[in-house]
Amino acid sequence: MDTDLILKNVSRHIHLDKTETDFFISLLQTKNLKRKEFLLKQGDICKTEHFIVKGCLRTYTVDNNGFEHIVMFGIEDWWVGDLYSFLTQSPATYFIDALEDTEILQISEVNLDKLYESVPKFERFFRLILQNAFISQQQRINQNLSFTAEQRYLYFIKKYPQLEQRLSQKQVSAYLGITPVFLSMLRRKLSKK
Amino acid sequence: MDTDLILKNVSRHIHLDKTETDFFISLLQTKNLKRKEFLLKQGDICKTEHFIVKGCLRTYTVDNNGFEHIVMFGIEDWWVGDLYSFLTQSPATYFIDALEDTEILQISEVNLDKLYESVPKFERFFRLILQNAFISQQQRINQNLSFTAEQRYLYFIKKYPQLEQRLSQKQVSAYLGITPVFLSMLRRKLSKK
DNA sequence: CGTCTATTTGAATGTACTCAAAAGCGGTGG
DNA sequence: CCACCGCTTTTGAGTACATTCAAATAGACG
Numbered sequence: 001m002d003t004d005l006i007l008k009n010v011s012r013h014i015h016l017d018k019t020e021t022d023f024f025i026s027l028l029q030t031k032n033l034k035r036k037e038f039l040l041k042q043g044d045i046c047k048t049e050h051f052i053v054k055g056c057l058r059t060y061t062v063d064n065n066g067f068e069h070i071v072m073f074g075i076e077d078w079w080v081g082d083l084y085s086f087l088t089q090s091p092a093t094y095f096i097d098a099l100e101d102t103e104i105l106q107i108s109e110v111n112l113d114k115l116y117e118s119v120p121k122f123e124r125f126f127r128l129i130l131q132n133a134f135i136s137q138q139q140r141i142n143q144n145l146s147f148t149a150e151q152r153y154l155y156f157i158k159k160y161p162q163l164e165q166r167l168s169q170k171q172v173s174a175y176l177g178i179t180p181v182f183l184s185m186l187r188r189k190l191s192k193k
Numbered sequence: 194m195d196t197d198l199i200l201k202n203v204s205r206h207i208h209l210d211k212t213e214t215d216f217f218i219s220l221l222q223t224k225n226l227k228r229k230e231f232l233l234k235q236g237d238i239c240k241t242e243h244f245i246v247k248g249c250l251r252t253y254t255v256d257n258n259g260f261e262h263i264v265m266f267g268i269e270d271w272w273v274g275d276l277y278s279f280l281t282q283s284p285a286t287y288f289i290d291a292l293e294d295t296e297i298l299q300i301s302e303v304n305l306d307k308l309y310e311s312v313p314k315f316e317r318f319f320r321l322i323l324q325n326a327f328i329s330q331q332q333r334i335n336q337n338l339s340f341t342a343e344q345r346y347l348y349f350i351k352k353y354p355q356l357e358q359r360l361s362q363k364q365v366s367a368y369l370g371i372t373p374v375f376l377s378m379l380r381r382k383l384s385k386k
Numbered sequence: 387c388g389t390c391t392a393t394t395t396g397a398a399t400g401t402a403c404t405c406a407a408a409a410g411c412g413g414t415g416g
Numbered sequence: 417c418c419a420c421c422g423c424t425t426t427t428g429a430g431t432a433c434a435t436t437c438a439a440a441t442a443g444a445c446g
Contacts, residue, residue, distance in 0.1 A: 148433075148434095149433080149434070150433095178434070178435090179434075179435060179436085181434090181435075181436085181437095182433090182434055182435070185434090
């Protein structure tokens, strides 16, 4: 199992000794997803939380007209899941699928509870992870309220230049909340400047 | 000090004994805000986290054209603050002010660190608070991507009927991401149905 | 190579905004 | 307690940003 990255991720926030590290790793399970393969479908119960070792996932909904809306992308070193479904064991709101061949590490609800109980430091760890996620989501809400589509696009490519390289324009537009057609028009306009 | 509500808020997630309760309360400070008074201004350092005992606050930005954009409202039983500024002691992104005369309980960074150290259960408590906040922010992002202004308005008054009563249309429109003029038009249209 | 999906381009349309003016409402001071 | 002032809400007309529809082109994958 490829645990280097997740241990580095954890050590950024808390320190684990050898025993704790081994115990943590023993609770994880590897999973590989092919491009376009689903990790979760709307309506399923989300039974695990996921850490991305390699690849790229998207979390999204599909509206009544069949349009996809991406609430987040996930790449290496990120945690993803449908938190509400996971916590309440209710049907998932979101679809999660792979935009590239992807390798993840999973932890089940039972094992996560064991982890919190045996190594309470992980309460702190996930608190810190959630703080960061909360802050960046709040920024995104603020931008959706304050910015035009053009400003949101410029901000996105500035903030995530490496990510944008890996995504099709269709995916980017579904994240920004505009149509692919309009994004294409924006790009043409911007390239003329 | 009026600690009933905050103790009920805490007890929803963790159990405290007498000593822990007393210690927790000893770290808090009461503050009263008059309507229109600021709790935090953009550029200030946010030195405390806040629990609302009574009243109503809004967290917002002001764009280059002078328009306000509300990222969240806070009422009784909610925690509010500028988390990024609080954690990094950097200048605040947001303004926070009172829409009604408001009573809050504050905890400083130093005291919160003491609390985490002495009563590690609070790591868990704030993790759970953040999980809920994360989920509802993600829902809001998804709605901003998926819904028209009319749908967002209808959802808002359905989800927060009691809150909407307390807010002017101007505040609601700044939360929904539309102009007060357009909200007025929507309401007229909806009342005709 | 062929098929399927993504992207580009143009024209018509719709959603939401700007500007402007009037009406309503609430707070404050005389 | 009333009158006035300032801010919010309403209403209408014109405008801009973003979408829809449609068709052509480009690109990716088996």
